[in-house]
Amino acid sequence: MFEQINVDREIFGQGENLLRCGNVMALPDEFRALYGQAQCVYLDPPFMTGEKFMRRRPYGEQGWRTGNPAPRYPAYEDRYTGEKEYLRLLRRLVGAAKNLLNETGVFYLHLDWRMAAQARIMCDNVFGKTRFLNEIIWGYESGGRSRRHFSRKHDVILLYAKSQKYRFDLTKVPLPREERRNHMARGKDEQGRMFSKIVSNGKEYRYYDDEPVYPGDVWTDIGFLQQRDPERTGYATQKPLKLLERLLLPVTNPGDLVVDLCCGSGTALEAAQRLGCRFAGLDVNPEAIAIALSRLKTDNLTVICPCGKGKAELLAGDDPESGRFRMDGLKEEHPQFPAKSTPMDNLEAWDIGRIEDGVFYAEQSFRRSFRYPELTQSLRSEPGCIRAVMTTDAAGIRRAYIR
Numbered sequence: 001m002f003e004q005i006n007v008d009r010e011i012f013g014q015g016e017n018l019l020r021c022g023n024v025m026a027l028p029d030e031f032r033a034l035y036g037q038a039q040c041v042y043l044d045p046p047f048m049t050g051e052k053f054m055r056r057r058p059y060g061e062q063g064w065r066t067g068n069p070a071p072r073y074p075a076y077e078d079r080y081t082g083e084k085e086y087l088r089l090l091r092r093l094v095g096a097a098k099n100l101l102n103e104t105g106v107f108y109l110h111l112d113w114r115m116a117a118q119a120r121i122m123c124d125n126v127f128g129k130t131r132f133l134n135e136i137i138w139g140y141e142s143g144g145r146s147r148r149h150f151s152r153k154h155d156v157i158l159l160y161a162k163s164q165k166y167r168f169d170l171t172k173v174p175l176p177r178e179e180r181r182n183h184m185a186r187g188k189d190e191q192g193r194m195f196s197k198i199v200s201n202g203k204e205y206r207y208y209d210d211e212p213v214y215p216g217d218v219w220t221d222i223g224f225l226q227q228r229d230p231e232r233t234g235y236a237t238q239k240p241l242k243l244l245e246r247l248l249l250p251v252t253n254p255g256d257l258v259v260d261l262c263c264g265s266g267t268a269l270e271a272a273q274r275l276g277c278r279f280a281g282l283d284v285n286p287e288a289i290a291i292a293l294s295r296l297k298t299d300n301l302t303v304i305c306p307c308g309k310g311k312a313e314l315l316a317g318d319d320p321e322s323g324r325f326r327m328d329g330l331k332e333e334h335p336q337f338p339a340k341s342t343p344m345d346n347l348e349a350w351d352i353g354r355i356e357d358g359v360f361y362a363e364q365s366f367r368r369s370f371r372y373p374e375l376t377q378s379l380r381s382e383p384g385c386i387r388a389v390m391t392t393d394a395a396g397i398r399r400a401y402i403r
């Protein structure tokens, strides 16, 4: 018999990386403890769009098999009483970013046309005008078109350094050289290398076909995620991994710490993990934490997120036949889930382990994905050994149970 208990901290492996549910306006102690340690802080806060974003994540085995998002319900709101309230949040974010950075560190602030101008002045004040490095324009084609003015088709990503000692290696992000424009003459040198050339003021400039080129500050080669992109998590405003990799690669080395205080679905954290960096992510929305967790490798992670309120019945136990720990689902009332849902459909992930001093130590886990749409019904364990279970339902609500 399992009893539901309140445990907000779960540790996977050594637990060195961090994923935390919390509000940046009251920056949690775990982030204050990282002051002066981050090599990169990336922030993609709400843009003050006034929108209420909807959840578009698959539900149950059928949903994950087909990729159809359902049910849809409000996920998070980008609504503020006015500019004053929004700027208070932005000031807190920019201040925290500066405190988190080490001396070689850099800060990216991702916004759009709405608040980029105010943010630029704020960052100049906080970091100093001389620490400004770039205003990157990320242009894309997706979304609607306007007839009243030119369509607004770019985001703005500001880049600031903490100090003059900042680290930046552009050679880590070479681009394939495009066919040279046809106004340039073509040539071949003595070694047989092809180049395009222009002559200016009597001087010849050669652009070799086999030499890499590097991005400038206008990027149009990275698209927005399409509706059916396998990378999509269903979290509104999710950014493409390719974008984050281009941002992180020149400024980090493996082992460096990357922090995102508005991590949403965890794109920056996944990019950091792929590059061998350590990471710490914060978001005020518990569903964002559950989604970020579902895309990260969980071999060395601490997750801090409150358990959902309200009772649910765990249908699970030892299976004497297989000798494994068996899951039959979660019985719960959730106003948003389809009326005909089964206890298995309600579940998106589950972990087994032990609880010690109020901390859940995960030993085995399963998370649904497009690759594994069907919920694994059993996990390996010594019979009678499993003392605790953590479940995450399709709405991202986590619950802990002890035997």
Ligand SMILES: C[S@@+](CC[C@H](N)C(=O)[O-])C[C@H]1O[C@@H](n2cnc3c(N)ncnc32)[C@H](O)[C@@H]1O
Binding pocket: 022, 023, 024, 025, 044, 045, 046, 047, 076, 089, 235, 236, 237, 238, 239, 240, 261, 262, 263, 264, 265, 266, 267, 268, 282, 283, 284, 285, 288
């Ligand atoms: C634009 S989204 C981030 C998307 C993310 N970059 C991704 O790729 O999925 C902004 C996020 O900021 C979070 N947020 C808003 N206010 C916050 C606050 N006060 N503290 C922490 N997170 C906050 C929202 O919940 C939302 O997930």
